[in-house]
Amino acid sequence: xxxxxxxxxxxxxxxxxxFAAGTWLAPTLSGALFGISRKENPAGPYLGRLFGxxxxxxxxxxxxxxxxxxxxxxxxxxxxxxxxxxAGYLAGRQGYxxxxxxxxxxxxxxxxxxxxxxxxxxxxALNPAAR
Numbered sequence: 001x002x003x004x005x006x007x008x009x010x011x012x013x014x015x016x017x018x019f020a021a022g023t024w025l026a027p028t029l030s031g032a033l034f035g036i037s038r039k040e041n042p043a044g045p046y047l048g049r050l051f052g053x054x055x056x057x058x059x060x061x062x063x064x065x066x067x068x069x070x071x072x073x074x075x076x077x078x079x080x081x082x083x084x085x086x087a088g089y090l091a092g093r094q095g096y097x098x099x100x101x102x103x104x105x106x107x108x109x110x111x112x113x114x115x116x117x118x119x120x121x122x123x124x125a126l127n128p129a130a131r
């Protein structure tokens with residue numbers, strides 16, 4: 001089964017919406033799910049809420065965009081996700097995050113970047129069988 005571009009776009013918006021809601025409404029719990037302790041990082045809930053607002057803005061931008069504009073928007077958002085992945089990697093390597101938290105944050109960002117790139121690809125661009 002192949003994931004369609006529409007399904008990938010829906011997944012990106014849904015993931016962003018989930019992160020937005022979770023980190024805004026329950027920042028301590030959301031942080032804990034990623035291995036980020038409020039006791040060890042008292043500013044975590046504040047930073048989580050900042051992240052949540054950003055995720056909400058990115059999701060809404062895709063939802064409100066004209067169909068023709070969505071691929072470019074999704075590519076820009078994928079660049080943001082790749083920067084997030086690099087930040088997660090560096091945080092783990094430099095000891096700002098525990099290994100589990102760094103792996104989860106990096107994997108989530110890479111997954112969303114991949115979905116966004118898939119959703120933004122022209123028909124057949126990522127499917128060698130279609131050529």
